[in-house]
Amino acid sequence: MTRGHSSRPGENRGWRRGAGLLTAALLAVLLVRRPVATGKRAPTRPARLLGLGAATALVTVVFAMGVFVADAPTAGSVYQDALARHLTASGAIFYGAYW
Numbered sequence: 001m002t003r004g005h006s007s008r009p010g011e012n013r014g015w016r017r018g019a020g021l022l023t024a025a026l027l028a029v030l031l032v033r034r035p036v037a038t039g040k041r042a043p044t045r046p047a048r049l050l051g052l053g054a055a056t057a058l059v060t061v062v063f064a065m066g067v068f069v070a071d072a073p074t075a076g077s078v079y080q081d082a083l084a085r086h087l088t089a090s091g092a093i094f095y096g097a098y099w
Contacts, residue, residue, distance in 0.1 A: 034044045042048075076084075 031046065031049070
């Protein structure tokens, strides 16, 4: 098995949870140690940071959904159908792995 590929669902869950906790801890440290906000329009105000973070997360999710939907084929192409018929007619056997 190649490194980084899991054969069982949830096998790498501990690493993902650890990375999420590390990210949250780094965010907390950055917010606690941030410079003192001066002025009414300071760029490091917690409300401003929260708004920017939420907007960034929303844009990222919408973009990812668009990429996922755009990549989904709606129907097989003529070439794919012709290739499948040819391989079936010629008796080709697929020796490979699925992962």
